[in-house]
Amino acid sequence: MIRVAIAGAYGRMGREVTKTVWNADDMELIGATDSKGEGVDVGSLIEAGEIGVLIEKDLEELILRTRPDVLIDFTIPQAVYRNIMTCLNHGVRPVVGTSGLSQEKIQEIIDVSQSLGVGGLIAPNFAIGAILMMKFASEAVRHFPHVEIIELHHDQKVDAPSGTSIKTAETIIEQRGDFEQGSVNEFENITGVRGGKLTGGIRIHSVRLPGLVAHQEVIFGGLGQTLTIRHDSTTRESFMPGVLLGIRKVVHLERVVYGLDKLLFD
Incomplete structure (x- = not known):
């Protein structure tokens, strides 16, 4: 025991x-x-x-x-x-x-x-599906280097971004390396509207709302197409x-x- x-x-x-x-x-x-x-x-x-x-x-x-x-x-x-x-x-x-x-x-x-x-x-996340999401994302980035992460949690979560989103970004960066994406002339009219930017060039956006549990989207952009890998935990x-x-x-x-x-x- x-x-x-x-x-x-x-x-x-x-x-x-x-x-x-x-x-x-x-x-x-x-x-x-x-x-x-x-x-x-x-x-x-x-x-x-x-x-x-x-x-x-x-x-x-x-x-x-x-x-x-x-x-x-x-x-x-x-x-x-x-x-x-x-x-x-x-x-x-x-x-x-x-x-x-x-x-x-x-x-x-x-x-x-x-x-x-x-x-x-x-463990940033104990859901098996979330671990698979990270693994799939690390594979996808070999073909789609432009990527951003949106993580969504209940409104009582006190830290942002989530550990899962950080771990996902780290896993992607291990495959992709540093990569500066987006316009070099980009600016924010509202501070933080483009999310937080990790070393390596990946932006993470955090959402906090009642009714959510733990959710994450990894969105890849390519020529004429996008790929979204999403995981949802609807109960603990x-x-x-x-x-x-x-x-x-x-x-x-x-x-x-x-x-x-x-x-x-x-």
Whole structure:
């Protein structure tokens, strides 16, 4: 049995993950933390009745007492780095769906995990379809170098652009390299209207609206034609097969990897 704790258990993604781990035959839910809901039995959040796992605030105290094998983190950008480092320093494998980490922080985490021999996963997106979208986009850019990304999320997402869009752009740039597209005389009448521009020349546009969950379009333009690759997560259940895959795989890793594709395709 894989002993699993969840950080961010009170949130919407945290509740879905809690339900998924609770129902997994090869996992044991042994702890939960969140800045909200302290003392709440997580079973009441997933319609399982009281299960004896109460939400706590202190992650390190939880780790020292319960000794989980894996910690799943769906918290906030301001807390995720500290949570990951706490896990690594105590030999707990982090599986992270929280976005907002810089590339410098991600590389630091990978380096520290490698020195400690502790596996883990930082995944901008856990939906298998989203991983395939990124793979298809990296193939398409070999023939369509002009590309922009539109990502759409619910209006409670606090960071922009999404980790998925950044990861997609990085994957495309690995294939395409730097490429300056568009008119050299282009200017904005409203600052930011053309989206954010990553090193490598790809623009990302972020939409935040109620009614959305997680969606992304990668739009390629060519002579007399366009190609759009789109993925839609309409419910948070779409992320759960990837979360389970991550939990099961990280117990065999000796360093943190970035992207679920590393577990699907490598």
